[in-house]
Amino acid sequence: MLQQRFRAMGTEVVALAAAVAGLDAVQILFEQVEACCSRFRPQSELSRANADIAGAVQVSTLLAEALEAASRMRALTGGLVDAAVGGAVQAWGYDRTFAEVRDLDSPPAALPDAAPWEIEGETLRRSPGTLLDLGGVAKGWACDRAVEAGLVAVVSAGGDVRSADPRTRVEVLGFGGEAVARLHLGVGALATSSTLRRRWQAGGRPVHHLIDPRTMAPTLSPVVSATALAETAAEAEAGAKAILLLGEDGLAWADRRPWLRGALVVWHDGSVFATGGTEVAA
Amino acid sequence: MSRPRRLPPARLARIGGWTAVATAGVTALLARFPAGWVPAGAPLAEMVTPTPVVTAATSGAALPTTPTGGLLVLYLSPTPGITVLPVTTTTVPVTTAAPQPVTPPQPVSAPPPVTSSGS
Numbered sequence: 001m002l003q004q005r006f007r008a009m010g011t012e013v014v015a016l017a018a019a020v021a022g023l024d025a026v027q028i029l030f031e032q033v034e035a036c037c038s039r040f041r042p043q044s045e046l047s048r049a050n051a052d053i054a055g056a057v058q059v060s061t062l063l064a065e066a067l068e069a070a071s072r073m074r075a076l077t078g079g080l081v082d083a084a085v086g087g088a089v090q091a092w093g094y095d096r097t098f099a100e101v102r103d104l105d106s107p108p109a110a111l112p113d114a115a116p117w118e119i120e121g122e123t124l125r126r127s128p129g130t131l132l133d134l135g136g137v138a139k140g141w142a143c144d145r146a147v148e149a150g151l152v153a154v155v156s157a158g159g160d161v162r163s164a165d166p167r168t169r170v171e172v173l174g175f176g177g178e179a180v181a182r183l184h185l186g187v188g189a190l191a192t193s194s195t196l197r198r199r200w201q202a203g204g205r206p207v208h209h210l211i212d213p214r215t216m217a218p219t220l221s222p223v224v225s226a227t228a229l230a231e232t233a234a235e236a237e238a239g240a241k242a243i244l245l246l247g248e249d250g251l252a253w254a255d256r257r258p259w260l261r262g263a264l265v266v267w268h269d270g271s272v273f274a275t276g277g278t279e280v281a282a
Numbered sequence: 283m284s285r286p287r288r289l290p291p292a293r294l295a296r297i298g299g300w301t302a303v304a305t306a307g308v309t310a311l312l313a314r315f316p317a318g319w320v321p322a323g324a325p326l327a328e329m330v331t332p333t334p335v336v337t338a339a340t341s342g343a344a345l346p347t348t349p350t351g352g353l354l355v356l357y358l359s360p361t362p363g364i365t366v367l368p369v370t371t372t373t374v375p376v377t378t379a380a381p382q383p384v385t386p387p388q389p390v391s392a393p394p395p396v397t398s399s400g401s
Contacts, residue, residue, distance in 0.1 A: 001389070001390050001391070001392070001393065002387040002388065002389055002390070003387065003388045003389075003390045003394070004385065004386070004387045004388070005385050006385075010401075011401050014396060016390070016393050020387055023387055136401075139401065153393070154393055154396065156396045156397075156398065157401075158400075158401030159397075159398040159399050159400045159401050160398075160401070161396050161398055163393075163396075165393050167392055167393050168393050168396065169393070169395040169396070170395060170396050170397070170398050171395045171396070171397045171398070172397075172398050172399070173397050173398065173399035174399075177399070179397075182395070185396075190398055191398065192398040192399060192400040193400050193401075194399065194400025194401075196400070197399070197400055197401065198401070225399075225400055227398060240400075
């Protein structure tokens, strides 16, 4: 088995495969998804769709599938994970790759609403001006495609993990990079959302990239990190984000979601809690 | 109404010779200017530049300065005064190669623990 690390979608990707061909193919896949779905590349298809003034936009099969995944995650989370927060993410200053984000002198004076959008076949419908952000979903979705296509056995992209290897173990990292939990993932997926990374200042107040679509502002959740286990990385990513946004109600919400296999959260004081069925080796 | 007159064999041979020369000229012109050619008087923007067909009859042939007899020789150029360069085929490189890995693949006996810290 071979392991390879490379950078894509603004994060580090770790892939495990039986052959070099699979590792090469997964890099190409991630580059294709990033070229299609990045909101930081002006020529990406998503950027061009966001800039299109038409109410209905024809998109490629690849972007349609990514949007379909985002639409499913919105439905699964009752709207807590919504790609339509792109305008708010930009308004809060995350309008370029994170390495280039600068502090804002003041919070944004006006915030856009999370406008409705839908993908039907390869037709995207939304109000012109609605900016879609596939950043979170696209990473997990790319991991899913890589494993489901048989390119790799395990792939992790910025904390989103998808595995077809029953031996796969995952360490969830805390504040200082220390392992706060060790889980036997096996075949399945896991993802972590955190407010401890991708932070900057707006009006002297720390802000981060996790926008709550109910307020269109960075969440003030007491949970600083949420990890979810699911069948697919896209589901795990959506579940982790929803749990974090729901704060103290997050684990109870996760417990009632049959598509989530388990969850754990790290509170702002460092305490770690998990759903009942989650096997955690501290 | 005059009756058709039989010409003597010598005149028939001469007419046959001119006919052969004229036919060869027309054939060469058709080969030089295939369908799609626009008369020289047309505006340049509307002209269709044909793919150059190089034939031994026209390539490098010197322009005749005076008529050479009863045959009117026409030299027609699709772009008067403009040198038409031969059409060249260029190949645009397609950059579909995999991005260079940060580190080369490392052999591992079993999947090492994967870390997840959020993005």
